[in-house]
Amino acid sequence: MPPNQQRRNPHSYAAILDATFEQLTSVGYQRMTIEAVASMAGVGKATVYRWWPNKARLVVEALSKRCELPPVTSTGDLRHDVRSLVERAIELMVKTPLGATLPHLAGDFDDAPEARVELLEWLGPTRASQRALLYEAAGRGDLPHDLDAGLTLDLMAGAIMYRHLLGDDLDDRFVEQFVGLIVDRQLPRIGTPDERLI
Amino acid sequence: MPPNQQRRNPHSYAAILDATFEQLTSVGYQRMTIEAVASMAGVGKATVYRWWPNKARLVVEALSKRCELPPVTSTGDLRHDVRSLVERAIELMVKTPLGATLPHLAGDFDDAPEARVELLEWLGPTRASQRALLYEAAGRGDLPHDLDAGLTLDLMAGAIMYRHLLGDDLDDRFVEQFVGLIVDRQLPRIGTPDERLI
Amino acid sequence: MPPNQQRRNPHSYAAILDATFEQLTSVGYQRMTIEAVASMAGVGKATVYRWWPNKARLVVEALSKRCELPPVTSTGDLRHDVRSLVERAIELMVKTPLGATLPHLAGDFDDAPEARVELLEWLGPTRASQRALLYEAAGRGDLPHDLDAGLTLDLMAGAIMYRHLLGDDLDDRFVEQFVGLIVDRQLPRIGTPDERLI
Amino acid sequence: MPPNQQRRNPHSYAAILDATFEQLTSVGYQRMTIEAVASMAGVGKATVYRWWPNKARLVVEALSKRCELPPVTSTGDLRHDVRSLVERAIELMVKTPLGATLPHLAGDFDDAPEARVELLEWLGPTRASQRALLYEAAGRGDLPHDLDAGLTLDLMAGAIMYRHLLGDDLDDRFVEQFVGLIVDRQLPRIGTPDERLI
DNA sequence: ACTTAACCGAGACGGTACGTCGAGTCTTTCT
DNA sequence: AGAAAGACTCGACGTACCGTCTCGGTTAAGT
Numbered sequence: 129m130p131p132n133q134q135r136r137n138p139h140s141y142a143a144i145l146d147a148t149f150e151q152l153t154s155v156g157y158q159r160m161t162i163e164a165v166a167s168m169a170g171v172g173k174a175t176v177y178r179w180w181p182n183k184a185r186l187v188v189e190a191l192s193k194r195c196e197l198p199p200v201t202s203t204g205d206l207r208h209d210v211r212s213l214v215e216r217a218i219e220l221m222v223k224t225p226l227g228a229t230l231p232h233l234a235g236d237f238d239d240a241p242e243a244r245v246e247l248l249e250w251l252g253p254t255r256a257s258q259r260a261l262l263y264e265a266a267g268r269g270d271l272p273h274d275l276d277a278g279l280t281l282d283l284m285a286g287a288i289m290y291r292h293l294l295g296d297d298l299d300d301r302f303v304e305q306f307v308g309l310i311v312d313r314q315l316p317r318i319g320t321p322d323e324r325l326i
Numbered sequence: 327m328p329p330n331q332q333r334r335n336p337h338s339y340a341a342i343l344d345a346t347f348e349q350l351t352s353v354g355y356q357r358m359t360i361e362a363v364a365s366m367a368g369v370g371k372a373t374v375y376r377w378w379p380n381k382a383r384l385v386v387e388a389l390s391k392r393c394e395l396p397p398v399t400s401t402g403d404l405r406h407d408v409r410s411l412v413e414r415a416i417e418l419m420v421k422t423p424l425g426a427t428l429p430h431l432a433g434d435f436d437d438a439p440e441a442r443v444e445l446l447e448w449l450g451p452t453r454a455s456q457r458a459l460l461y462e463a464a465g466r467g468d469l470p471h472d473l474d475a476g477l478t479l480d481l482m483a484g485a486i487m488y489r490h491l492l493g494d495d496l497d498d499r500f501v502e503q504f505v506g507l508i509v510d511r512q513l514p515r516i517g518t519p520d521e522r523l524i
Numbered sequence: 525m526p527p528n529q530q531r532r533n534p535h536s537y538a539a540i541l542d543a544t545f546e547q548l549t550s551v552g553y554q555r556m557t558i559e560a561v562a563s564m565a566g567v568g569k570a571t572v573y574r575w576w577p578n579k580a581r582l583v584v585e586a587l588s589k590r591c592e593l594p595p596v597t598s599t600g601d602l603r604h605d606v607r608s609l610v611e612r613a614i615e616l617m618v619k620t621p622l623g624a625t626l627p628h629l630a631g632d633f634d635d636a637p638e639a640r641v642e643l644l645e646w647l648g649p650t651r652a653s654q655r656a657l658l659y660e661a662a663g664r665g666d667l668p669h670d671l672d673a674g675l676t677l678d679l680m681a682g683a684i685m686y687r688h689l690l691g692d693d694l695d696d697r698f699v700e701q702f703v704g705l706i707v708d709r710q711l712p713r714i715g716t717p718d719e720r721l722i
Numbered sequence: 723m724p725p726n727q728q729r730r731n732p733h734s735y736a737a738i739l740d741a742t743f744e745q746l747t748s749v750g751y752q753r754m755t756i757e758a759v760a761s762m763a764g765v766g767k768a769t770v771y772r773w774w775p776n777k778a779r780l781v782v783e784a785l786s787k788r789c790e791l792p793p794v795t796s797t798g799d800l801r802h803d804v805r806s807l808v809e810r811a812i813e814l815m816v817k818t819p820l821g822a823t824l825p826h827l828a829g830d831f832d833d834a835p836e837a838r839v840e841l842l843e844w845l846g847p848t849r850a851s852q853r854a855l856l857y858e859a860a861g862r863g864d865l866p867h868d869l870d871a872g873l874t875l876d877l878m879a880g881a882i883m884y885r886h887l888l889g890d891d892l893d894d895r896f897v898e899q900f901v902g903l904i905v906d907r908q909l910p911r912i913g914t915p916d917e918r919l920i
Numbered sequence: 921a922c923t924t925a926a927c928c929g930a931g932a933c934g935g936t937a938c939g940t941c942g943a944g945t946c947t948t949t950c951t
Numbered sequence: 952a953g954a955a956a957g958a959c960t961c962g963a964c965g966t967a968c969c970g971t972c973t974c975g976g977t978t979a980a981g982t
Binding site: 570571 | 955
Binding site for chain 2: 231232236244276279293
């Protein structure tokens with residue numbers, strides 16, 4: 129889409145993404161303004177608009193270039209793997225601007241459908257590695273052979289985001305309850321997680 | 327919070343909530359404008375600002391006064407009850423502005439914490455009736471006696487909202503997979519739900 | 525114009541005029557608001573509007589009831605009389621809100637013609653006494669027998685207001701120059717007034 | 723004072739001054755609105771506020787750029803010169819928005835002292851040429867050699883403005899009375915001007 | 921090496937909506 | 952019935968960003 133990728137000033141490019149990520153972190157998606165990003169990046173507004181057609185695209189690219197999404201790897205221990213899956217997802221949603229940004233971003237997807245595509249492309253590999261982890265366990269017989277890994281992961285991500293949005297805790301109990309659901313097929317229960325694992 | 331509840335003009339009050347709900351439905355939270363709401367309601371902007379300190383509060387009140395949240399009731403048939411629970415939740419998220427609005431609203435909760443409280447107060451009774459339905463099943467022995475109904479329902483709501491945001495389907499398969507998870511403790515599987523129930 | 529003069533609350537009436545005059549003095553005509561006047565007078569806005577149709581009328585009445593306009597009296601010494609005429613006019617324009625208010629008031633006369641009438645009615649006796657002073661001198665032969673006293677006084681008042689508006693001084697030199705013009709028919713000259721009187 | 727004179731759009735600049743002058747003429751200073759000026763000029767409100775800090779400054783500039791103030795020139799005939807001086811001043815006060823605007827403007831000088839300066843700078847050359855005309859007559863011996871031309875002219879302008887404000891006539895009699903005062907040192911008299919000139 | 925075209929910063933532009941203020945009207949409540 | 956209190960509609964205020972646009976100045980490519 130941009131005019132000529134090669135003539136692009138790499139300093140400006142990096143500075144804009146940095147500024148965007150910084151603003152996202154400090155004031156959030158709503159209060160972030162292109163004007164502030166440009167000024168913080170020491171860049172003309174037009175330079176931002178030259179390379180990104182709208183806020184959603186800019187933000188998705190900033191997230192994708194400045195948020196690390198380390199792929200999960202299987203250890204063969206399902207309980208351990210699922211636990212770290214959940215923990216990592218919580219970390220991503222709570223410690224990076226992604227969790228707070230995603231909902232607003234989603235709202236702009238109506239106007240900027242390509243932003244949705246780009247976001248999914250970025251998240252794709254991570255989600256694939258998460259699915260792969262589950263499929264491997266399914267291959268070992270630790271999970272149903274025809275598990276719907278996508279939905280399973282959406283249950284996890286959805287619950288995390290939902291609770292995060294409503295301001296609820298995402299503590300160890302949550303982790304263990306979800307692990308219990310997947311690994312032990314136990315519905316979440318009141319009480320210490322440890323009890324439930326007995 | 328507002329100046330004097332008794333002197334309030336009920337016509338204006340109703341018109342403002344109507345206009346807010348209408349705008350929410352037609353253009354969404356982001357594009358909804360206090361100015362447009364006021365003008366559509368045939369009301370001065372100041373009248374809106376007199377009674378609601380910000381957009382979030384206005385929207386929460388409009389949702390709570392204009393969205394019906396019929397309490398769910400138990401029939402004794404767990405599968406049927408859970409299914410209608412999920413169906414009703416999907417309906418709420420997809421057919422009313424609530425689903426599309428919630429995430430944006432949540433983003434404004436940082437600035438308007440009372441809006442979160444008000445939202446939770448509105449949702450409270452419904453969530454309570456949903457929990458009650460699950461507790462009743464637990465009492466009958468159809469679900470664990472110490473089930474964490476809150477988390478169970480958050481799993482449901484979270485998945486619905488998450489999928490809705492990302493533009494995924496929320497079809498019968500989803501419903502049956504979730505019902506299967508709760509009632510049969512079967513993890514979601516690929517394939518027709520019917521198969522899975524065998 | 526007001527509904528019923530007799531049932532008028534004299535406390536409110538006085539308080540409103542006091543507050544108007546006070547506001548006029550402290551913040552000026554432009555920045556004076558009916559709201560502030562009402563609140564300062566401990567009175568409802570409607571009470572102000574009940575008795576005065578607009579700001580101009582209210583202000584004219586406040587000026588006429590709270591500004592003293594002592595009639596000038598002749599001593600037989602023309603130079604002395606004219607000097608005290610000018611000094612008193614300057615005092616009125618500079619030390620009371622009248623000078624600063626008159627121009628703005630005049631601007632509102634287009635919308636409130638009765639305010640002009642009322643103002644002139646108030647000023648009438650004073651101007652008449654000023655004219656009488658000049659006519660008396662004319663009778664003595666100290667001034668032309670068919671002097672146009674109205675224009676003569678307008679020259680004085682106009683110059684005072686004009687200089688006041690443009691921020692120029694209205695010092696003793698001005699007084700003596702004007703006195704010299706009337707009494708000695710000397711055009712104003714540069715130099716100390718005393719010199720000119722020799 | 724404004725950001726950068728060179729980058730200024732001359733079309734907008736001219737359009738704003740035109741609109742301001744037009745509004746001044748048609749609805750007057752008080753009812754003139756920045757919003758209306760901007761919209762009539764086909765310009766964003768911010769563009770007006772970018773270049774003018776307040777209404778007073780805008781109006782002064784509009785007057786100074788859109789009101790012609792032709793310098794008066796001497797013919798050697800004092801009576802004729804003074805007469806045309808007065809006539810021209812009346813014309814300026816009565817036929818242009820200046821007369822009606824000046825008083826209101828003056829009221830805003832407290833908040834915008836630079837507007838006063840700018841106004842005086844604009845009026846400066848004209849007043850200088852008027853003074854020059856009188857000084858020339860003084861040089862010829864037709865007027866006192868040390869005439870205070872400034873005050874003489876303020877007498878004229880003040881009387882004109884004062885009468886204009888109070889709604890009085892400014893007819894030929896006024897002109898001749900003032901000419902008589904200056905040229906013949908006759909105080910203004912009742913009766914036809916012609917009589918007085920005998 | 922020298923044009924020349926694209927990018928760059930800067931920031932003015934026409935707009936839209938903001939949240940506030942005061943005008944002038946109207947209704948409710950109290951005296 | 953008059954007055955206080957104050958909610959109401961309306962319209963303008965001055966501000967903040969939007970996304971577009973012109974400016975010169977620089978930089979890298981292609982003759």
